[in-house]
Amino acid sequence: MAKGYGRPAGGGGGGGGGMMSQIKKLQEQMEKAQAELADETVTSSVGGGAVKVTMTGDQHCRSVEIDPDLLKDADAEMLQDLLLSAVNLALDDSRKLAEQKMGPLAGGIPGLGF
Numbered sequence: 001m002a003k004g005y006g007r008p009a010g011g012g013g014g015g016g017g018g019m020m021s022q023i024k025k026l027q028e029q030m031e032k033a034q035a036e037l038a039d040e041t042v043t044s045s046v047g048g049g050a051v052k053v054t055m056t057g058d059q060h061c062r063s064v065e066i067d068p069d070l071l072k073d074a075d076a077e078m079l080q081d082l083l084l085s086a087v088n089l090a091l092d093d094s095r096k097l098a099e100q101k102m103g104p105l106a107g108g109i110p111g112l113g114f
Contacts, residue, residue: 030102033101033102034058034102036057036101037056037057037058037097037098037101037102038056038057038058038060039056039057040056040057040097040101041054041055041056041057041062042054042055042057042090042093042094042097043055043090044086044089044090044092044093045086046082046085046086046089047070047082047086049067050066050067050069050070050082051064051065051066051067051070051079051082051083051085051086052064052065052086053065053083053086053087053089053090054090055087055090055091055093055094056094057094057097057098057101058094058098059091059094059095059098061087061090064083064086064087066079070082
């Protein structure tokens with residue numbers, strides 16, 4: 001086995017307490033960001049606003065709104081397509097929000113080698 005195999009990057013003995021402190025701080029920041037994402041929402045609309053979907057930052061659907069005027073003329077297939085498009089767009093927007101919140105934290109701690 002190679003020398004140093006399995007040891008943390010950064011060398012020597014000791015100094016692990018600082019690394020553990022950084023990991024704990026990062027974990028707390030991630031938990032806080034995840035809690036904030038659960039409260040934040042994005043709303044996406046399709047069909048000129050005929051269908052709106054509101055999604056949380058942690059990808060839970062909060063609401064679906066359908067303009068009543070759409071139901072007067074819409075057939076089931078068109079409504080299904082609009083709903084599908086709105087949900088997928090809201091999911092994409094929700095993922096972007098999560099990436100913005102979690103992105104800075106995803107870089108991890110320098111020296112871990114991820």
